[in-house]
């Protein structure tokens with residue numbers, strides 16, 4: 001079971017250090033759960049320092065570029081992340097696809113470069129509300145999954161766009177159906193993302209093809225993030 005907190009554009013270095021210091025020993029209370037936090041680039045180093053060398057909580061970036069270096073203003077490469085002690089990166093989050101021009105092709109390039117450099121990857125997919133209403137969900141997921149490399153260090157996050165930041169969590173049945181479909185195409189673990197809260201976590205995580213969660217809003221509050229990790233530990237031990 002894997003629980004990753006995507007902080008999005010929240011928490012500067014000061015807040016990140018305080019939060020991760022508090023999170024340090026969480027895995028000991030949540031056996032069977034791999035805990036990951038994904039701070040903004042500028043807070044990665046403070047988060048690694050806050051966790052200290054003993055913690056098993058891992059720090060991932062929210063994005064990574066496909067070149068090692070070059071004239072790519074505003075981007076960060078995999079070797080730069082590794083040098084800091086970052087263990088992985090999210091690629092293809094729907095907010096990057098929507099607002100920053102990421103496509104299946106750039107997602108593929110980012111994922112391949114990250115894996116090649118030695119990072120783990122959380123590759124995000126998910127349909128919009130219009131696509132679901134037009135019964136295009138499977139076609140969209142199949143197209144997005146086709147661009148995602150197969151690798152032991154890669155997990156997929158199914159994040160229906162209509163469920164992100166809306167409070168409209170996918171029902172456990174809807175999530176299970178999508179996850180089973182994704183797994184029929186790709187052998188990776190599949191996390192669910194989209195309005196996961198402490199109250200909804202267990203019912204999603206008990207689904208047979210839901211291997212964990214990518215949590216946005218509820219991951220930036222330490223109490224609710226801890227509650228989700230503890231709920232996951234209960235599911236993992238059942």
Ligand code: 13P
Nearest residue numbers: 006164165194195216217
């Ligand atoms: P919310 O949990 O805020 O809906 O965000 C989900 C998400 O986008 C995680 O990457």
